[in-house]
Structure formats: C-alpha cells, structure tokens
Amino acid sequence: MKIIKYFTVAAFIISNACAVNAADKTEKLSKSELEKVLINHTYPLGGKTLKKSKGAMYFTDNGELEIVWEGAKGKGKWKADNKSRFCYTQSLWGGRECITLLRNNEDGGFVHIFDGKKRMLVEGAIEKGRKL
Structure with a gap:
C-alpha cells in the first residue's frame, strides 16, 4: 500500500512539473x-513561413486587411x-x-x-x- 502511495505522489509531482514547463x-x-x-x-497562412504557405495576410494600422489564398485576392x-x-x-x-x-x-517565433x-x-x- 505504501508503494502505491509513493508512486501516486511521484506521478503527481512529475505531472505538475511538466505542466509548469508547458x-x-x-x-x-x-x-x-x-x-x-x-x-x-x-502573416503566413497555411505554412510555417511565407515561402511555404498557401496564402498570406497583410495588416494596416487603420484596421484594413489584404489577403491572398491560393492565388485569390x-x-x-x-x-x-x-x-x-x-x-x-x-x-x-x-x-x-x-x-x-x-x-x-x-523555440522563438x-x-x-x-x-x-x-x-x-x-x-x-x-x-x-507588404509581401503578397
């Protein structure tokens, strides 16, 4: 019974440490x-970078947005x-x-x-x- 308690406490401590790191x-x-x-x-859409994306969005300071998705604007x-x-x-x-x-x-980004x-x-x- 003591072994189960120790394992339970150890699992709890490890899971909390992982949650803090996450x-x-x-x-x-x-x-x-x-x-x-x-x-x-x-901003890239559908990929990790602009070059590897299916599209992109460009944001202006007045709340306007330009978007390109698979060639459509x-x-x-x-x-x-x-x-x-x-x-x-x-x-x-x-x-x-x-x-x-x-x-x-x-990792940055x-x-x-x-x-x-x-x-x-x-x-x-x-x-x-603007790189659309």
Whole structure:
C-alpha cells in the first residue's frame, strides 16, 4: 500500500512539473503587442513561413486587411484584443474568424491557434512589409 502511495505522489509531482514547463513555453500577447507584431507585416497562412504557405495576410494600422489564398485576392477588416487574439472578416470566403497568437518562448517565433489546431510559426515567419 505504501508503494502505491509513493508512486501516486511521484506521478503527481512529475505531472505538475511538466505542466509548469508547458505553461512557460508560450506567452499571451496584449493588444498593443499583437498590433506591433501585425501592423505593416505579412502573416503566413497555411505554412510555417511565407515561402511555404498557401496564402498570406497583410495588416494596416487603420484596421484594413489584404489577403491572398491560393492565388485569390481579397480585402477585409481586422482587430486585436487583450486575449492574445486577433479577429478578421474578409471577402474571399466571408464570415468572421479569430486566431490566437502566442509567443513561443521555447523555440522563438509564435504558436498560431485556429479552429482548435496549433501551427508553429518559426521566428521571422511574420515578415515586415507588404509581401503578397
């Protein structure tokens, strides 16, 4: 019985240590931090870098958005919030979508979360300037 208690305590300690480390790997961004990352930058869609993506979004400082997806071009509006998230509407497939963007403290770059799926963006993947 004592052995089971020791294993249970050890498993609890190890699982908590892993949870703490996992939380340290990413960091939420404030609205102003998100705006700094996105405004006047081109964001890859569907890949880890612009060169390996199916499309991209370009963000302006007045809330305008340009988007390219598999060769089709569109326009839209975007807005960041204080929940490490930016939301947008655009003319290609319509509707409102939101992306959570977390800073990746382990490998650099960012963690992109959309529709419950994570995608790693390497450091430098969000490029300065309009590169559509």
